[in-house]
Amino acid sequence: RVFVSAQQISNGNATLILRRSAPRTSDGRPVCAAAPIRGLFLEQSRLSGYEEIKCFVPDVFPAPRVTWATEPPTFEDLRPITRKHAKENGLFSVDSRLMKLKGRPDLIYICKMTTSYSRSTWTASLREREIAGTEGRDLTISCAAPTYLKNPSLYWTFSRGDNSTLILSYNSQSDRQVSAPSWDGHLELDIYKAKFGDGSLRLMDPRRSEHSGSYACEFSEKFSRHVERSQVTIKQRSVEQKPSYWWILGVVAAGLVLVLAGLLAFLKLKEHSASCTV
Structure with a gap:
């Protein structure tokens, strides 16, 4: 917005004040006052022996606010690293990385980006x-x-x-x-x-x-x-193994042993009875 004071002009001061001016490209062309988010991108990577979640949005203005959460909620401290890189055209690329919590393989990681010009919050999870x-x-x-x-x-x-x-x-x-x-x-x-x-x-x-x-x-x-x-x-x-019949032989052998043992016991008992009668 352009602002010029008539009183300042009458006093010989013709200073031009630009309020809320939009960013400009390297060749001086203005960039729109707001470049909205068109989508969030989430991906998982494995670096240096640990896993991290990356939340990324390209070519936005102004730079959005980034927050992280999990589902179910966890009481552990989430420590994301967020970088907001300004390009030559005045737009921002926002990159936020969060290390995955160890011992919680089933957690859902949720990245949220909120802008100052809209009530809508963009949300992506993985x-x-x-x-x-x-x-x-x-x-x-x-x-x-x-x-x-x-x-x-x-x-x-x-x-x-x-x-x-x-x-x-x-x-x-x-x-x-x-x-x-x-x-x-x-x-x-x-x-x-x-x-x-x-x-x-x-x-x-x-x-x-x-x-x-x-x-x-x-x-x-x-x-x-x-x-x-x-x-x-x-x-x-x-390949399914053929059923084994060795256990049947084992049962039969055990039965024979029991029968023989019973027969020996019976013969001894009979012999003892005969000696007592004599």
Whole structure:
């Protein structure tokens, strides 16, 4: 906003004051007063022997406030490291990292970013796990929405390497479920439970070569997104051993020993009786 005082001009002072001026690029072009958040990105990394969660948002202005939480809540002190990097164009890239708590593998880590120009808070959360199953045996891949999500849509994707495929989606508004044709007969979602935030997926008759990989469950709303990644390994079913009949021989042998012992005892008792009669 431009402000010039008429009194100052009459006194020969033509100073121009710019209030709330927007940032400018290196060549002097102004940047919009607000560059809104368009989405948060969460990822897990393993560095120097420990695991950390990274929350990142690019090209925003002004820089948002970052807070962390867990679900369920923990009394341990969370100590994130947040960096706000100003670019030449006046926009910010915000990077916040949080070391995962040891001994709490099932915690959901929640990153929140709040801006000064909007009442909306962007929220992203993540949980990762590893699951092992056996070829041909049904396996349940768990996924549950955090309490801050009220009526989210659900998406399941499968990836191996750089290829990612949407295998199932569920719209809580229309109560409609859609699955990829190539996965028919292998996926089952309990729609009744999904309405209440339980998006667990039942993997039926899994194959080691086809169904081992990374499964991602995503609950999403307008300003919120929760992701659970499960690294699933389908192991080959071991060759079933033929039943052993040695135990039957053992039982028979033990029975014979008991019979012989009883017979000897009977003969001794009979011999003793005969000697007493004489």
